[in-house]
Amino acid sequence: MKRIGVFVCHCGSNIANTVHCEKVAQVAKDFPGVVLSTDYKYMCSEPGQVMIQEAIREHNLDGYVVAACSPRMHEPTFRKCAARAGMNPYMVEQVNIREQCSWVHANKEKGTEKSIDLLRMGVAKVVKNEPLYSTTIPVTKRSLVIGGGIAGIQAALDIANAGYPVTLLDREHTIGGRMAQVDKTFPTLDCSACILTPKMVEAAQHPNIELMTYAEVEAVDGFVGNFDVTIRKKARYVDFDQCTGCGACTEKCPKKVPSEFEMELGMRKAIYTPFPQAVPNKPIIDAKHCRYLLDGKCGICKKVCPTGAVDYEQKDELIVERFGAIVVATGFEQFDISAYEEYGAGKIPDVITGLHLERLMNASGPTAGKIKRPSDGKVPEKIVFVKCVGSRDEAKGRPYCSKACCMYVAKHATLLKEKMPNSKSYIFYMDVRTPGKNYEEFYARTQNEYDAQYIRGRVSKIFQVGDKLIVRGEDSLLGRPVEIEADLVVLAAGMDPRGDAKDLARTLGISYDQHGWFTEAHPKLQPVETHTAGIYLAGACQGPKDIPDSVAQASAAAVKAAGLLSKPELTSEAMTALCDEAICSGCGLCQSICPxxxxxxxxxxxxxxxxxxxxxxxxxxxxLCQGCGACTVACPSGAMNLKGFTNDQILAEVDALCQR
Amino acid sequence: MNQITKEMRDLARELLASGEVKGLIGWTKGSRWYLTPPLFITRPEEAEQLYFDQFAVNNLTGLLLDYRYGDDKIALFVKGCDSRGIVRLLQDHQIKREKVLVIGVPCMGMSDKKAVTDPRQPVELPLLDKCLECRYPNPVIADRLIGGALVSGEPSEPKGLTASEAAKRGVGSKQADRFAQVKAIEAMSADEKYAFWQAQHEKCLRCYACRNICPACNCRECIFESDKKGWVNKSATPTDNAFFAVTRAMHVAGRCVECGECERVCPMDIPIMALNRKVIQDINELFGESDAGTDLDGKMPLGLFKNDDPEEFM
Structure with a gap:
C-alpha cells in the first residue's frame, strides 16, 4: 500500500467557518493508506508548504492529498511543493472543499460530512496515481501575426523588437486595416493616418518583419511551438519585384469600380492601390473586375507599364511555413445596417454609417474632406446621429455594446461643428458610455463647447420627404415624441465579428462565442490567450474595442508570444491520453473526434x-495531446485512458463515495 | 426452388469456382420449415445448399469479424437491413473494403417464427416488427445484386423480385411507429420505468447473444469478458444486468444500424431495441436526423468534434 499524507487547509476562515477542519483531518487518519493527516490555517503559505515537504521526507510519503481550494487555484503550487521534496508532482491530488463545499453550504455539520466524503475520494484516487512525466518539444522561434490592422502591426512590431522574426499577414493587399479608413482619432483628435502610417512603414522596414499581404491562412497543423501553417498567396497579377509603384497603370486603367476603402462613396480602378499611403504601395489587379482577366480584351496596364511588371498569368501560390506562436488580429466588420428596415435598410443614400462619415471627412477621401451628402452633394446643416445601431439590440441578435460608438459619435459631432460652424448635431442615445482616459471630458466638451444636442431615446423611423430626412423618435427624458428634419443621418453602426471568423477559428482550433468573437482562455486572468496553447488574440477579433484597447491588447499578446518563443524548449502536458493497443480495435473514432x-x-x-x-x-x-479526454469517452472499446484520470482512478473515487 | 435461391446458387458457384472469393456466407434451409440459418461454404459444389426465403432473418455481417485479420476475400449476402451492418464494419475499419464482396438481395420481409404453434404444420406467419418498421428494405451498399435488387442509400420502397410480395406483407407499413415504444416508456413515471426495466433485467441470462450478433459490437475484447474488476461484473444479478444493458446501449450509441438482431436473438424477450431507439431519438434531437450505417463517407454525429458542439454542461 502506498503511504499517503493528508493536509486539510482552513483557508483562514474561508473553509473553517463551514467545515470542522480538525475533525476532517482526524477522520482521514483511518482512510486506507493514510499515514499522516493534519490541518493548518493556510496550506498554500510558505510555512504550510514547508510543513508538507517535511512530512514527505519524514513519513516517506508516496503521495499526498491536500483538501483546500479549487485545483484551478493552487494545483500548480502543491505540485511544485511535491517536486521540491523529491516527489513526482503528479502524485498529488487536490480536493476542493472551498468552492465546492464551504462557500456553497451554510450548515457546518453537513459541510464537514461532505468534506470527509470528498477527501475519502481523493485519497482513494491518489493511491492509484502513477508518476507522470512531461516530455520536451522544440520551439520554432518565429511568429505569425494574422491581420495587419493596428493590433496586428503593434503585435508584430513588439515581437520583432523582442528579437524574433515575425510574418505579418493580411488578406488585403495593404496593411493598415480599419484604422487607415478613420479620419481622426478620439479623444485627442490627431489624424489617424498621421499616427498609423509611421507604424505601417516601420513594420514594412523592420528587419525582423516579413510582410505577407494579399495572403490568407488556409490550414493550420501542428501544435504550440510548431504550427505548420498553409498560406495562400493570392495572385496579384503584378510582379512586385519589378513594379516601381509609378501608378501609370492605375491612371490608364479604363475600368472603374466602387472603392471598398472609400465605403463605395468613391471609385477606384481595376488595377489599384486602395489609398495613397498603402504599404506595400504597389498596385494589384482586381481579377473580378479586370477587363483583360474577364474577357481577354484590354491589356492597357501591361502596355503602359514601363517595367513589364504586369503578369496576367500569375496564379495563387500555396506555401507551408512553420511558426512557434500565432497572434490572431483579424479585427471586425462594421454592422450591416440593412438589418434596420425602419432606418431605410441602407437604401436611403443620406442615411450613412460612421465609417462613411469618416471617409467624407477625410482630406484624401472622395470629397477631399468637404462634408457633402451622398445624394446630391449638398452640404448638410442638420445632422442626426443614431447610436446603438447593431449594438445593445437583442432583436437584431447584437446584445453587446460595441464600445467605440459613443466616443466616435462625440468625435464626429465635434469635427462637424469645427468644419461647419453653422451645422447642428442631434444625437439619439440610450446611454453615453465613456469609460476611458479623457473620454468623459471629451464628451462634456462636445456638449458644452460644440453645441451637440444629446437626446435620450430610440429612433423609431427614418424616412425621406423631399430632400429632407424625417427622423422620428422619442425623448424619453421628456417623455414625448420628437421629430427632426435632418439633412444627413449617421447611424453609429456597431461592430460585428468578421463574417468568416468562425471558419478561421475552426482552422486554428480556437473557440468563439455565440456571435463569432474569439474566446479568450479566461475573461479576467487570461485575456489574450486562447484555449489552444501558442495562439493569442489581439484587438477587436476578441470583442469590440477602440484603438487604445486594441493596441494595449496587441502588446500584451506580443509579450505572451515572445515569452513562448524565448523558451529553449516547451514542456508538454503530462496528463495525456494513452491507447492500450491490446484493446484498441482501430476504428478511428478517437481520431475524428480529437480537437x-x-x-x-x-x-x-x-x-x-x-x-x-x-x-x-x-x-x-x-x-500534441492536451489531455481533454474527448477520445476516452468516444472510444467504444475503452482502449483510451487519460493519464491522471484513468478509469481505475475514477472508479476508485466512485467506490470511495459509496463507502460512506 | 425460388428464383432468388437459384440466382444465389449460380452466383456463389461462379464466385467460388473462379476463385474470386475464398469463402461465402449465406443461408441454408434448416431442419424445420421455419428455420433458414446461416451457412458458410468454400467450395463451388456446396452452393447447392444455399437457400433464401422469409426465414433467412439472420444478419450475416457480424460473422465477418471472424475474418478481420485474414487475407481471404469473403462474399456474403445482405438484405437491406443487413447491409447497414457492412457500412458499420467498414466505418469502424474492422474489415477492408477489398476483402469483402457484398451481394445484395431483395427482401420480402421476414416472418416471425415466434408465432409458430405447431412445428410440424407450416402456416402463414406474421412479419417481424422490425420488418413492419423497415425503412431500408434495399441494400445501401453492394458489389453484386441478385433478384432484381437495387441499391439505395435513402429510405425507400421495397424493390426487386419480391417487391410486390413485400408490399403485400406490409414491409415498412409501420415506419411511423419506430419510436412508439420509446414514447410509451418515456410517458411512465420514474418508478414505473424502474419497475419496468428491473423486470426486464431480472430475466437477462447474460448469454451475450445480443452482443454476438451485433455488427457494432466489434471490440477486440469485450469489457464484460475482461478481467477488469470494478466497473463491470459478470454475475447475472438484476443490478449488474442493468449495468450491462445500459453499457451495451451506450457502447453502440450513434453506431447502431437498427437491424434489430439483438432483440430478435434474445432468448428472454428483453426489449433491447427500445433502449437503442431511445439513444437514436436523443441523438437525432441533439445533432439532427441521421441514420447510422447508410452512408459510408458520412460522419457519425458522436464521432466528430465541432467547435460549435453544444456545451451546456461547461
Whole structure:
C-alpha cells in the first residue's frame, strides 16, 4: 500500500467557518493508506508548504492529498511543493472543499460530512496515481501575426523588437486595416493616418518583419511551438519585384469600380492601390473586375507599364511555413445596417454609417474632406446621429455594446461643428458610455463647447420627404415624441465579428462565442490567450474595442508570444491520453473526434494464427495531446485512458463515495 | 426452388469456382420449415445448399469479424437491413473494403417464427416488427445484386423480385411507429420505468447473444469478458444486468444500424431495441436526423468534434 499524507487547509476562515477542519483531518487518519493527516490555517503559505515537504521526507510519503481550494487555484503550487521534496508532482491530488463545499453550504455539520466524503475520494484516487512525466518539444522561434490592422502591426512590431522574426499577414493587399479608413482619432483628435502610417512603414522596414499581404491562412497543423501553417498567396497579377509603384497603370486603367476603402462613396480602378499611403504601395489587379482577366480584351496596364511588371498569368501560390506562436488580429466588420428596415435598410443614400462619415471627412477621401451628402452633394446643416445601431439590440441578435460608438459619435459631432460652424448635431442615445482616459471630458466638451444636442431615446423611423430626412423618435427624458428634419443621418453602426471568423477559428482550433468573437482562455486572468496553447488574440477579433484597447491588447499578446518563443524548449502536458493497443480495435473514432488533431492511426505487426499480421491501432502524439479526454469517452472499446484520470482512478473515487 | 435461391446458387458457384472469393456466407434451409440459418461454404459444389426465403432473418455481417485479420476475400449476402451492418464494419475499419464482396438481395420481409404453434404444420406467419418498421428494405451498399435488387442509400420502397410480395406483407407499413415504444416508456413515471426495466433485467441470462450478433459490437475484447474488476461484473444479478444493458446501449450509441438482431436473438424477450431507439431519438434531437450505417463517407454525429458542439454542461 502506498503511504499517503493528508493536509486539510482552513483557508483562514474561508473553509473553517463551514467545515470542522480538525475533525476532517482526524477522520482521514483511518482512510486506507493514510499515514499522516493534519490541518493548518493556510496550506498554500510558505510555512504550510514547508510543513508538507517535511512530512514527505519524514513519513516517506508516496503521495499526498491536500483538501483546500479549487485545483484551478493552487494545483500548480502543491505540485511544485511535491517536486521540491523529491516527489513526482503528479502524485498529488487536490480536493476542493472551498468552492465546492464551504462557500456553497451554510450548515457546518453537513459541510464537514461532505468534506470527509470528498477527501475519502481523493485519497482513494491518489493511491492509484502513477508518476507522470512531461516530455520536451522544440520551439520554432518565429511568429505569425494574422491581420495587419493596428493590433496586428503593434503585435508584430513588439515581437520583432523582442528579437524574433515575425510574418505579418493580411488578406488585403495593404496593411493598415480599419484604422487607415478613420479620419481622426478620439479623444485627442490627431489624424489617424498621421499616427498609423509611421507604424505601417516601420513594420514594412523592420528587419525582423516579413510582410505577407494579399495572403490568407488556409490550414493550420501542428501544435504550440510548431504550427505548420498553409498560406495562400493570392495572385496579384503584378510582379512586385519589378513594379516601381509609378501608378501609370492605375491612371490608364479604363475600368472603374466602387472603392471598398472609400465605403463605395468613391471609385477606384481595376488595377489599384486602395489609398495613397498603402504599404506595400504597389498596385494589384482586381481579377473580378479586370477587363483583360474577364474577357481577354484590354491589356492597357501591361502596355503602359514601363517595367513589364504586369503578369496576367500569375496564379495563387500555396506555401507551408512553420511558426512557434500565432497572434490572431483579424479585427471586425462594421454592422450591416440593412438589418434596420425602419432606418431605410441602407437604401436611403443620406442615411450613412460612421465609417462613411469618416471617409467624407477625410482630406484624401472622395470629397477631399468637404462634408457633402451622398445624394446630391449638398452640404448638410442638420445632422442626426443614431447610436446603438447593431449594438445593445437583442432583436437584431447584437446584445453587446460595441464600445467605440459613443466616443466616435462625440468625435464626429465635434469635427462637424469645427468644419461647419453653422451645422447642428442631434444625437439619439440610450446611454453615453465613456469609460476611458479623457473620454468623459471629451464628451462634456462636445456638449458644452460644440453645441451637440444629446437626446435620450430610440429612433423609431427614418424616412425621406423631399430632400429632407424625417427622423422620428422619442425623448424619453421628456417623455414625448420628437421629430427632426435632418439633412444627413449617421447611424453609429456597431461592430460585428468578421463574417468568416468562425471558419478561421475552426482552422486554428480556437473557440468563439455565440456571435463569432474569439474566446479568450479566461475573461479576467487570461485575456489574450486562447484555449489552444501558442495562439493569442489581439484587438477587436476578441470583442469590440477602440484603438487604445486594441493596441494595449496587441502588446500584451506580443509579450505572451515572445515569452513562448524565448523558451529553449516547451514542456508538454503530462496528463495525456494513452491507447492500450491490446484493446484498441482501430476504428478511428478517437481520431475524428480529437480537437487537437493529436491522434493518428498506425499499423502494428502482430502474430495471429502463426502468421504476422498488420493491425490498425491509435497512436497519441504526446506533444500534441492536451489531455481533454474527448477520445476516452468516444472510444467504444475503452482502449483510451487519460493519464491522471484513468478509469481505475475514477472508479476508485466512485467506490470511495459509496463507502460512506 | 425460388428464383432468388437459384440466382444465389449460380452466383456463389461462379464466385467460388473462379476463385474470386475464398469463402461465402449465406443461408441454408434448416431442419424445420421455419428455420433458414446461416451457412458458410468454400467450395463451388456446396452452393447447392444455399437457400433464401422469409426465414433467412439472420444478419450475416457480424460473422465477418471472424475474418478481420485474414487475407481471404469473403462474399456474403445482405438484405437491406443487413447491409447497414457492412457500412458499420467498414466505418469502424474492422474489415477492408477489398476483402469483402457484398451481394445484395431483395427482401420480402421476414416472418416471425415466434408465432409458430405447431412445428410440424407450416402456416402463414406474421412479419417481424422490425420488418413492419423497415425503412431500408434495399441494400445501401453492394458489389453484386441478385433478384432484381437495387441499391439505395435513402429510405425507400421495397424493390426487386419480391417487391410486390413485400408490399403485400406490409414491409415498412409501420415506419411511423419506430419510436412508439420509446414514447410509451418515456410517458411512465420514474418508478414505473424502474419497475419496468428491473423486470426486464431480472430475466437477462447474460448469454451475450445480443452482443454476438451485433455488427457494432466489434471490440477486440469485450469489457464484460475482461478481467477488469470494478466497473463491470459478470454475475447475472438484476443490478449488474442493468449495468450491462445500459453499457451495451451506450457502447453502440450513434453506431447502431437498427437491424434489430439483438432483440430478435434474445432468448428472454428483453426489449433491447427500445433502449437503442431511445439513444437514436436523443441523438437525432441533439445533432439532427441521421441514420447510422447508410452512408459510408458520412460522419457519425458522436464521432466528430465541432467547435460549435453544444456545451451546456461547461
Amino acid at each position: 487537437y488533431k493529436s491522434i493518428e492511426i498506425k499499423s502494428i505487426n502482430e502474430r495471429y494464427h502463426g502468421q504476422m499480421r498488420q493491425r490498425r491501432v491509435s497512436n497519441v502524439n504526446q506533444g
